[in-house]
Structures are given as C-alpha cells and as structure tokens.
Amino acid sequence: MVVKIAQAKPLNITIFGIGALGTLFGSHLNSVAQVTLFGHWPAQFAALRRDGLSMTHPDGHQSHHRLTITNQLQQIPTTDLALVLVKSHQTAQVAQQAVRVLHLDGLVLTLQNGLGNYEQLADIVGSERTTLGITAQGATMTAPGQLLYAGTGPTHLTRSPTQADRLTIITELFNRAGLPTMLVDQADSLVWGKLAINAGINPLTSLLELPNGALVEPSKYQTMMITAALEVAQVAKAQGIELPYPDVAQRVIDVCLATATNHSSMLQDIKRGASTEIEAICGQVVKHGQRLGVPTPMNVRLLTLVQAKERGENVEQALTCS
Secondary structure, eight states: OOOOOSSSSSSEEEEOOSHHHHHHHHHHHTTSSEEEEEOOOHHHHHHHHHHHEEEEEETSSSEEEEOOEEGGGGGGGEEEEEEEEEEEGGGGHHHHHHHHHHHEEEEEEEEEESSSHHHHHHHHGGGGGEEEEEEOOOEEEEEEEEEEEEEEEEEEEOGGGGGGHHHHHHHHOOOOOTTOOESSOOOHHHHHHHHHHHHHHHHHHHHOOOOOGGGGSSSHHHHHHHHHHHHHHHHHHHHHHOSSSSOOOOOOOOHHTTTTTTTOOHHHHHHTTOSSHHHIIIIOOOOOOOHTTOOOHHHHHHHHHHHHHHHHHOHHHHHHHH
C-alpha cells in the first residue's frame, strides 16, 4: 500500500547537485517546500553560503535567493523528494547517499542528462522509489554564485501506478514553483529525444568553447551537430523508439536558437576542469549503436575528441579536419 505524502506540511526536498540546474530548481522550489542543497563544489559552496545566489532571468531582470546548503549528509532532514542533478559519473555515489536520507515513502527523481542514471539509482534505492524525468530548462553558472537562466522549457515526469499520489503532488508543486511540469506515461521517446539534442550540442560547444547559439550558423560544425543528432535518432529507431519531434535537424537548430546564450553543461565542466558527461551521452549512443548494428561515426568522433580534451590534449586540429 502506498501512503500519500501529507500535504499539511511542506515537503522536505533534497537536491543533490549545486551547479546550474541544482541552484535553478532550488531557487524555484524554495518558495513552496523546505529545500536543502547538497554538494561539494568548493567555490560554489562558499559563494552560496556567503552571498546567496544571484540569478539573471531570460528577460534580463535579476533576483537574489538565499538557499540552505550543506556538504554534510547528517545535516539533511528526512527527505520526501531527492532530486538528483549531479553529473552522471557521480550517480552511483549519490544513490548511496540518497537511500540514507530518504523517507520510507519518499521518492528519488533524476533529471540528469544521458542514459543509465535511473538504473543506477533504482538498483540502490529500489524501483518503487525511483522515477525518471526530463527537463528542458537551461542555465549556466557564469561564476560561483552567479546563475544565468538562459532558457525556459517544460519538465516531464514518468507516470507510475505505484507512485501516482506522490507524482501528482510533486507535479503540482513544481508548477506552483514556476517550473512547468507534466506527467507522461512513457519516457523513452523524451529521453532519446533529449539525448539527440545533447549529443548534437554539448560535445561541440565544449570542444569549441562557444555558447549554443554559435552552432546555428551554417558551417561544418552545424553539419556535425545535425549528423550526431541524426545518429541518435537512428539508434532509437532501431529499438522501436520514435522521437517526440518529426525533424531532428530542425529541432536541434531550434534548441540552439532558444538557448543561444547558454553554455552547455559539458562546456561548463570543461571550463572548470571537471569530468564531463560524454560517456553518458555520446558513449551511450555508441554503445547502443554497436549492440544494434547501427553505425555512429560522428558520436565516436565526438566521444574521442572530448575525452582527449579532458586529458588536456589540443584537439583543435583534429576537430577542424574533415
């Protein structure tokens, strides 16, 4: 029997991840719930503790937010909703942390990029307490404590019979917080649709160190972006998954235009010398392509180049070669 989360008191929400999306969701949800951010990025942690979060909104206006933040797991209250917004290589560790603070009837929600995060969380927390979501919100940390809210977009949560009450409450809560959210029956289409966008945009922006909008200009890089996204569509098609939009090429261009000033999460990682999510994005495309017999040469190329750049190698010549 599933017990409803009581609505008489605010939900306790723990956000794992204090980067761009973690602080974006935290600042919104803070108005409708008790929110604690958990993370270890030293410069960001210090800035948020000292000065709070300064946010520049898509229309140019600014707002300031004081957020509850900790790097000590024992300081986190018993959690109704654990929102996972860390990088994919941190998911396994977060699963172990979330299970220690989660209410018996609590829920873990991943809105991360790439594939494989849900499975890692469900293995530790349990599938009955884990759900998958996809968000089109775009944000960039321009400096520690300084957030550019670069593009708004919907968030979709996967409907589940065993989580119906909890997900209804969470969906309503997100909407009240100004985060447009809806429930969907199947997430595969949306997950692969987002993966196609991420595979097209994120690696190239990180390699070129340019914002999303720079890829819109007709060039070999636009062609590479579209090719990478089309490969994802082919891998999805081989699994019987239809993407949630009819024209992959046009969709990836539209997303670049809608988030033109945004620095992709992968570019943000490269700039601060952190590990990227290239394995969970292009790496997963290549892996599934190999399993299904679908060639993915552009994703192989982008995977190899980003991995080289992470190692500190100069990839400019390799990137510009046809």
